[in-house]
Amino acid sequence: GENVEQHPSTLSVQEGDSAVIKxxxxxxxxxxFPWYKQELGKGPQLIIDIRSNVGEKKDQRIAVTLNKTxxxxxxxxxxxxxxxxxxxxxxxxxxxxxxxTFGGGTRVLVKP
Amino acid sequence: xxxxxxxxxxxxxxxxxxxTLQCAQDMNHNYMYWYRQDPxxxxxxxxxxxxxxxxxxxxxxxxxxxxxxxxxxFPLRLELAAPSQTSVYFxxxxxxxxxxxxxxxxxxxxxxxx
Numbered sequence: 001g002e003n004v005e006q007h008p009s010t011l012s013v014q015e016g017d018s019a020v021i022k023x024x025x026x027x028x029x030x031x032x033f034p035w036y037k038q039e040l041g042k043g044p045q046l047i048i049d050i051r052s053n054v055g056e057k058k059d060q061r062i063a064v065t066l067n068k069t070x071x072x073x074x075x076x077x078x079x080x081x082x083x084x085x086x087x088x089x090x091x092x093x094x095x096x097x098x099x100x101t102f103g104g105g106t107r108v109l110v111k112p
Numbered sequence: 113x114x115x116x117x118x119x120x121x122x123x124x125x126x127x128x129x130x131x132t133l134q135c136a137q138d139m140n141h142n143y144m145y146w147y148r149q150d151p152x153x154x155x156x157x158x159x160x161x162x163x164x165x166x167x168x169x170x171x172x173x174x175x176x177x178x179x180x181x182x183x184x185x186f187p188l189r190l191e192l193a194a195p196s197q198t199s200v201y202f203x204x205x206x207x208x209x210x211x212x213x214x215x216x217x218x219x220x221x222x223x224x225x226x
Contacts (some may be wrong), residue, residue, distance in 0.1 A: 001171070004154075008156070008168065009152075013151050024218055034214060034215075036217075039138045041219075041220075042219060042220070043116075043202055043204075043217035043220050044202070044217045045217070046153070046215070046216075049214060056147050074135075076226050089154060089155070094213060095208065096206075096208075096212035096213070096214065097143060097206040097207055097208035097209075097212035097213050097214070097215070098143070098206075098208060098212075099145060099157055100145075100155075100157070100215060101142075101157070101171075102154035102155045102156075103154055104152075104154040105152070105153070105154050
């Protein structure tokens with residue numbers, strides 16, 4: 001089955017700096033890669049996703065890049081703010097709407 | 113729309129007791145999922161359903177059962193609770209077919225088995 005590895009497990013950045021989280025996946029049939037943000041005591045919420053026919057996608061301060069050949073994808077958060085502090089999960093799936101395999105999560109702390 | 117609603121939010125069980133975690137969605141999604149999240153870990157798939165009457169095992173199904181008699185509801189049953197089932201449980205739903213959607217998650221049920 002699919003295996004998703006996520007690094008780093010914790011990330012501390014100064015407010016205004018950038019944060020980068022990296023994930024690798026094992027199943028070449030995966031073609032949908034969402035990123036979820038989980039705040040304390042809440043369920044995960046989708047922040048951005050990318051499909052395999054796209055190499056990069058951007059939404060304001062958040063961007064995701066995908067390298068299908070190398071089987072890795074990354075989340076980039078620019079100009080970080082205290083409200084970006086949360087746990088972020090990457091995931092992979094064979095299609096949007098299908099069951100997801102999650103990475104282990106990255107706890108991001110943005111220091112004011 | 114309420115989205116995905118899980119009850120209860122918290123529960124303490126004694127070893128050997130049983131309980132049902134409830135999950136309901138009002139988005140007319142055909143796919144529903146149960147995940148568990150252990151401390152500091154990612155989410156692992158327990159069971160999923162692609163429509164009413166159809167369920168299948170995920171990565172960690174042992175000790176759990178599910179049923180899907182309606183599109184809206186997808187309860188998770190623990191028959192003989194064990195300490196290893198102490199976790200946070202998340203229900204999620206999505207739509208596949210035509211316009212596929214992301215997975216939407218409930219707020220979670222924190223279960224402690226003592």
